[in-house]
Amino acid sequence: MLSQSSGSDPNSSRIWGPLCCNCGRATTLVKSLTNENPGRRFFKCVVHGFAKWADEEKPYGWQKVSLLEAKDEMKVLKESLKAMNVSGSTALSHDLVNKPEEEKKKVEIEENKKLESEVMAANEREKMLRQFILLSWGGFIVVIAMILVMAKI
Template sequence: MENSSSSATSFNASYNQLDVPLCHCRKPTRMAQSWTDDNPGRVFFKCDTHGFSVWADKEKPFGWQKLRLIEAREQIRRQKEEIRALKTSLRETHVSLSSNSPNVDAEMFAEEKKKLEFEAMAAKEREKLLRQFVVISWGGFIVVTTMILTMVKK
């Protein structure tokens, strides 16, 4: 049969130790799942030393089910490759940023400094306006109070 290391992945099943067959070398086997074109999704028992031992399911997949399993396998492979490419790109970006970090840090520092200076100027302007408002309010209060007291005295 075919080499299971290239076509199988680990597969958890509810088989207990009594249901698991022994390999011809008398070692216990474990369950795995085939992802070859001939047997997509088919479960088999695998010896860690010799590979394929015996099929766990008796029927081969066929028809539309087989096609869907092959399509799913190809989609998973494409997605894994895309993830691998994205991780590589992320690593390269990280390396280029860390190699340019003095320039990037200086630029970021200057930009942050400008933002903080602008915010400080805006805060001072708001404080100045608030002081003017308080002074004008108190001045108006004093003028109005004086006018009322003058009217009351007459």
């Protein structure tokens, strides 16, 4: 059973065989979404569009009706998804704009506390780094002094 909607699948050229347009360019296998030929596969040229039908029979009867109903259902679902995305984003921005002042202040206070704790932690790290540098230089000086003393003996 073929369920690919495009000819970019490497298996599609093996199943249907390679086909070139009259202009000599390679074609891709795609699926028609028109009401006259729903779901019917055809070869499409990048430059000229339709090149040749891949299947011999036109869809008819219950298959055609089923495909058209599925196409209409997908269209309705896409539109409702768009509407939900738009209404959801406007509702979020509306809530942010109309938040009471108390909630805004609470959020600012929490953010300030987080920033203060981060600054304190950074200051502690800087203090420890300075101590490490001082100790390492002190150790370096002691080692050099010991080498010089030993060299004199």
